[in-house]
Structures are given as C-alpha cells and as structure tokens.
Amino acid sequence: MDAALDLLAGVLLLGGALMSLAAAVGLLRFPDLLSRMHAATKPQVLGLLLFLLAIAVQQRTWAVIPVLVLCWVFQLLTAPVSAHMVGRAGYRTKHLRKDLLSMDELDEVVEHAANRRRKEADRASNE
Amino acid sequence: MTILFGIVAVILGFSALCAIYRVARGPSILDRVLAVDVLLAIVGGALAADMVFNGHTNSLVILVATSVIGFIASVTVARFVTERK
Amino acid sequence: MMTRQRIPLLVELPLLVWLVLVWGALWQDFSPGNLLFGALIAFAVANLLYLPPVELGGRFNLLYAVGFAGRFLYQLVLASVQVFWLALTRGPHLKNAVVAVRLRSPSDLLVTATGHALSLIPGSLVVEVDRSTSTLYLHCLNVVTSEDAENVRRNVRRTEEWLIRAMGSREDLARLGMPAPHHLDGRGHQ
Numbered sequence: 336m337d338a339a340l341d342l343l344a345g346v347l348l349l350g351g352a353l354m355s356l357a358a359a360v361g362l363l364r365f366p367d368l369l370s371r372m373h374a375a376t377k378p379q380v381l382g383l384l385l386f387l388l389a390i391a392v393q394q395r396t397w398a399v400i401p402v403l404v405l406c407w408v409f410q411l412l413t414a415p416v417s418a419h420m421v422g423r424a425g426y427r428t429k430h431l432r433k434d435l436l437s438m439d440e441l442d443e444v445v446e447h448a449a450n451r452r453r454k455e456a457d458r459a460s461n462e
Numbered sequence: 463m464t465i466l467f468g469i470v471a472v473i474l475g476f477s478a479l480c481a482i483y484r485v486a487r488g489p490s491i492l493d494r495v496l497a498v499d500v501l502l503a504i505v506g507g508a509l510a511a512d513m514v515f516n517g518h519t520n521s522l523v524i525l526v527a528t529s530v531i532g533f534i535a536s537v538t539v540a541r542f543v544t545e546r547k
Numbered sequence: 548m549m550t551r552q553r554i555p556l557l558v559e560l561p562l563l564v565w566l567v568l569v570w571g572a573l574w575q576d577f578s579p580g581n582l583l584f585g586a587l588i589a590f591a592v593a594n595l596l597y598l599p600p601v602e603l604g605g606r607f608n609l610l611y612a613v614g615f616a617g618r619f620l621y622q623l624v625l626a627s628v629q630v631f632w633l634a635l636t637r638g639p640h641l642k643n644a645v646v647a648v649r650l651r652s653p654s655d656l657l658v659t660a661t662g663h664a665l666s667l668i669p670g671s672l673v674v675e676v677d678r679s680t681s682t683l684y685l686h687c688l689n690v691v692t693s694e695d696a697e698n699v700r701r702n703v704r705r706t707e708e709w710l711i712r713a714m715g716s717r718e719d720l721a722r723l724g725m726p727a728p729h730h731l732d733g734r735g736h737q
Contacts, residue, residue: 344514345466352473355507357631358500359480364638368492369672371484373688374634375496377669379503381627383529386510390522393514399522401572406526413533415666417499419673420540422686425492426645426674428543438696440647441675441684526573 340392347389354382368425376418383410467515474511478504495539502532561603563589601656603714611713618709619664626669633689644690645674648703650681652711652719658683660714661707671699 361374387403426441481504484497506528509521563586570585571577633641650658658681662673665685675684687699711719 341463342466345463345470348470348511348514349466349473351507351510352470352477353631354627355477355500355504356473357627357634358503359477361630361634362484362497362500363480364634366639366641368490368496369674369686370641370643370688371493371496372672372686373669374630375500377667378627378630379500380667381623382503382507384623386507389514390510390519393517394519398575399519401568401577402522402526402575405569405572406522406529409526410529411663411667413530415663415673417533417536417540418666419662420537421492421496422672422674424540424543425490426686428490428492436643436645438644438646438690438693441645444647444677444684523573 340395344389344393347385347392351382351385351389354378354385358382369422372418372422372425376414380410380414383407467511470511471508474504474508491539492543495536499532499536502528502535558603559593562593562601566592603656606717607714608712611709615709615713619668622668630669630688637689641689642691644687644696646685646687646690646696646699648683648685648700650683650704650707651722652707652715653681654716654719657707657710657715657719660710661703664706664710665703671703 355378357378358375361378362371365371365374384407387407391400391403478501481497481501485494485501488494506525509525509528513519513521566589567582567585570588571582574581650661652658655678658676658678662676662683665671665683666673670688672686673683674686676682677684683703685699685703687696690696690699708723711723
C-alpha cells in the first residue's frame with residue numbers, strides 16, 4: 336500500500352514535470368509573445384496542482400492540506416491577473432504580430448473609437 | 463523510484479535551460495519576464511520534487527511565496543511597459 | 548480624511564472568514580487562540596486597508612459550484628495537453644485570433660470570475676475588458692476559421708452560464724431565459 340502510494344506520488348511528480356516541459360517547449364517554439372503567454376502561464380496551473388498532489392500523497396497527513404490548497408488558490412487568483420497584464424501590455428506594444436492573427440475583433444473596436452475621436456477633434460477645430 | 467526521480471530531475475533541468483534560453487534571447491522585456499516566471503515555476507517544481515523525495519515539508523512556505531512573488535514581478539514589469547510607452 | 552461608507556458587518560463577513568482561514572493555513576495551526584488572533588488581524592486589515600466591498604449575488608448553489616469545478620478541472624487537463632501538443636507539432640506555424648464575446652451578466656463579479664476561469668484554461672487569454680457592455684476580448688490559440696471563433700464564443704457563454712447558476716443574482720438567472728427554480732433558490736443556505 337505504502338509502496339503504491341509512493342509510486343503514485345512519483346507519477347504525479349512526473350506529470351508536473353511534463354507540464355513544466357510543455358511550458359518550456361512552448362516558450363521556445365511559439366512565434367509571438369501572446370502565444371508564448373498561453374504556453375507559459377497555463378500549464379503551470381495544472382503543473383503546480385500535480386506537484387501539490389504529489390506532496391499530499393507522500394505526506395499522507397491532514398495537516399499539510401490547508402497550505403497546499405492555499406498555495407493553489409493563490410495561484411488561481413494571481414496567474415490570470417499577471418497573464419492579463421502582460422498580455423494587455425503586449426497587445427499594445429509593437430511586439431504584436433498581426434500577421435499571425437486570423438481575426439482581430441478588438442482592433443476593429445479600437446479603430447472605430449479612434450476614428451470617432453478624430454472626427455470629434457476635427458469638428459471642434461472647425462468651429 | 464530513484465529512476466523516476468532521475469527522469470523528473472532531467473525534465474526539470476531541460477525545461478529550465480529552455481526558459482533561460484528565452485530569457486537570454488528576448489526579444490522584448492515581456493518575453494523575458496514571462497520566461498523568468500516559468501523559471502520560477504520550475505524552481506517551485508524542483509522544491510516540490512525534493513520534498514517528495516526526501517519526505518519533508520520544510521520548503522512548503524517557499525512554494526507558497528513563489529506563487530505570489532512571480533505574480534508581483536510580472537505585474538510590475540507589465541505596468542512599467544504600459545506606462546512608458 | 549476621506550469619508551467612506553461603512554460596510555455592514557454581514558457584507559464583510561465572507562472576506563473576514565477567508566482571511567482567518569488564510570492565517571490558519573499559513574501557520575498550519577487551527578487552534579482557537581491562533582484563529583482568534585487571526586480574526587483580530589483580519590478585522591484590522593479589512594478596515595485599515597480599505598477596498599470597495601465585493602458585491603455578491605446573494606445566492607449560492609453548491610451543486611452547480613461543484614459541477615463548475617469539475618468542468619473546470621476537466622477543461623484544464625484537456626487544454627493543457629492540447630497546448631503541449633500544439634507546441635510540439637505546430638510550433639511556429641500557428642494562427643491565433645482575438646475574439647470578442649459579449650456576456651449576459653452586467654455584474655463585475657461575474658465578468659471577473661468568467662474572465663478568470665477562461666484565463667486559467669490554456670488556449671484563451673483575456674486581453675481587454677469592456678466593463679460598460681461586459682464584453683471580453685479573448686486572445687485564442689489556434690483559431691483559424693469563423694467556425695472556431697463561434698466555438699470559442701459558445702464555450703465562453705457556457706462557462707458564464709455555469710457561474711451564473713452557481714452564484715449569480717436572480718436577475719442574472721432570469722437573463723438566462725429561465726426562471727430561478729424554487730427548490731434551487733438557496734439564499735445562502737442551500
């Protein structure tokens with residue numbers, strides 16, 4: 336029984352390590368910042384979960400569970416925020432590669448707003 | 463068991479190398495902060511693997527701290543980039 | 548000194564309970580003395596470092612919350628493997644898209660929660676939020692045709708639906724085109 340649980344912990348660790356590998360390979364191979372963003376932040380959510388589960392399986396006490404849950408909850412709360420901040424900054428800088436987008440519905444909105452602002456400015460200067 | 467941990471160590475090491483390559487290569491500061499974030503997550507994974515292998519929980523608090531510190535780092539850099547533009 | 552609205556204790560309570568639980572978990576000690584000290588600190592933190600209160604929907608359905616968690620975990624695993632596969636096989640030849648999705652609920656909490664859940668699942672990332680129309684602009688991996696984009700939209704709206712059923716207000720539920728079933732209407736004690 337103990338040996339089986341230890342093995343399970345090992346397999347969970349292996350899964351977590353593979354998720355780190357997914358992030359790293361994505362970082363290397365994806366063509367632009369926003370795609371790398373997907374590869375970098377997201378597999379970590381599952382990766383950390385697997386690592387924490389491995390610790391829980393290996394320890395087999397209730398005492399560690401709250402810290403492990405807290406650790407994962409912190410990540411759940413923070414990872415999307417940092418991903419959004421970096422993604423937003425990346426979208427607005429010159430590092431966005433438009434040629435890789437098959438469709439950009441935000442661009443249309445931004446363009447529209449810019450046009451309207453320009454028209455309003457024109458009207459104001461004419462008066 | 464030891465073989466399994468060997469494999470885990472090799473995978474984590476290789477992932478760390480990939481991340482370091484991306485830090486060196488860039489091209490933008492946002493790519494770098496992203497890669498540093500991944501590197502931090504890999505360090506967290508290594509800490510977890512160490513705890514499982516040696517059966518202790520000493521670095522558990524560091525694990526919690528890393529998940530928050532990585533967040534602060536990337537938000538700071540992202541704000542810096544947005545403001546400076 | 549800025550005058551601020553007093554927050555009723557009942558609205559503040561979920562935050563305080565959460566802070567006390569964090570305190571206990573960090574110390575790995577849930578003894579009454581430690582929790583009491585944690586409660587004092589939580590009260591001080593909540594009142595000295597003032598933030599506007601989060602407006603909850605006023606109801607919570609455990610059944611749908613568990614269902615949402617299960618769906619979330621399933622998608623997390625599926626999408627993580629997919630991104631790994633894409634990185635290995637497609638690599639540099641990847642087409643993405645920025646898709647606009649209009650959500651039904653105007654509630655800040657629900658828009659945030661939906662955006663959070665979507666950002667956590669690999670393959671989609673919130674780039675921009677229009678709060679006035681509660682529209683999310685998502686950057687999605689490997690979206691080529693408009694059919695793919697429609698799939699993304701459908702998935703986002705289904706995520707929102709689960710969240711509304713779990714913790715949306717009754718107005719949001721009505722917006723789903725279905726009245727709140729009586730036996731599911733929890734008012735916090737379901």
